[in-house]
Amino acid sequence: xxxxxxxxxxxxxxxxxxxxxxxxxxxxxxxxxxxxxxxxxxxxxxxxxxxxxxxxxxxxxxxxxxxxxxxxxxxxxxxxxxxxxxxxxxxxxxxxxxxxxxxxxxxxxxxxxxxxxxxxxxxxxxxxxxxxxxxxxxxxxxxxxxxxxxxxxxxxxxxxxxxxxxxxxxxxxxxxxxxxxxxxxxxxxxxxxxxxxxxxxxxxxxxxxxxxxxxxxxxxxxxxxxxxxxxxxxxxxxxxxxxxxxxxxxxxxxx
Numbered sequence: 001x002x003x004x005x006x007x008x009x010x011x012x013x014x015x016x017x018x019x020x021x022x023x024x025x026x027x028x029x030x031x032x033x034x035x036x037x038x039x040x041x042x043x044x045x046x047x048x049x050x051x052x053x054x055x056x057x058x059x060x061x062x063x064x065x066x067x068x069x070x071x072x073x074x075x076x077x078x079x080x081x082x083x084x085x086x087x088x089x090x091x092x093x094x095x096x097x098x099x100x101x102x103x104x105x106x107x108x109x110x111x112x113x114x115x116x117x118x119x120x121x122x123x124x125x126x127x128x129x130x131x132x133x134x135x136x137x138x139x140x141x142x143x144x145x146x147x148x149x150x151x152x153x154x155x156x157x158x159x160x161x162x163x164x165x166x167x168x169x170x171x172x173x174x175x176x177x178x179x180x181x182x183x184x185x186x187x188x189x190x191x192x193x194x195x196x197x198x199x200x201x202x203x204x205x206x207x208x209x210x211x212x213x214x215x216x217x218x219x220x221x222x223x224x225x226x227x228x229x230x231x232x233x234x235x236x237x238x239x240x241x242x243x244x245x246x247x248x249x250x251x252x253x254x255x
Contacts, residue, residue: 142246
């Protein structure tokens with residue numbers, strides 16, 4: 001029998017693997033990032049930011065600061081927050097003038113409405129208490145501000161590729177509706193990731209009064225052909241843009 005989500009939250013908060021995996025993560029990401037970031041997510045994420053007039057952004061779960069530096073290239077002042085000291089040290093080494101602070105998404109150390117842009121770039125899957133974290137992200141977002149999210153699709157966190165008896169690789173999912181944390185391992189990294197059905201994320205975001213302005217399941221923009229083919233068969237990521245009502249914002253659309 002699987003353990004309850006509450007027990008998983010408690011255990012994950014004590015040891016989620018990030019401290020032990022930080023060195024492998026830094027080595028694997030480099031300056032450009034992995035395939036998913038470089039070839040799939042960076043293009044649509046940055047497209048949502050260009051020409052929008054954002055002034056001050058919070059990157060929740062900034063890691064080694066890679067996307068903070070991308071936003072700075074667009075003229076956006078950034079603050080990064082992350083619970084892993086080794087990743088913050090790397091971020092500060094690469095960006096000595098940047099602001100990188102220790103902390104967790106569930107208790108953001110900022111005033112209400114402090115940012116006009118909050119970014120969660122592949123971090124929702126790492127957050128144990130998402131029911132507290134999403135309201136926190138909405139709280140520190142000013143009226144008219146944007147919450148920009150990239151996350152693994154929920155069917156990706158509930159499944160994976162398998163090879164049938166006929167030798168054909170197919171993607172299968174199971175226990176989709178069951179919220180749970182499981183260990184993910186690749187290239188020397190071993191961390192806990194959270195699976196949650198998409199309806200849970202959407203319910204929490206809508207519950208904060210946020211308005212969905214953009215949704216996409218992006219495909220690769222180049223990269224190794226075999227990987228491109230897999231990501232086109234089953235989209236691995238989603239991108240969502242949410243607006244906090246009550247202020248003036250630039251037109252966004254869904255294109």
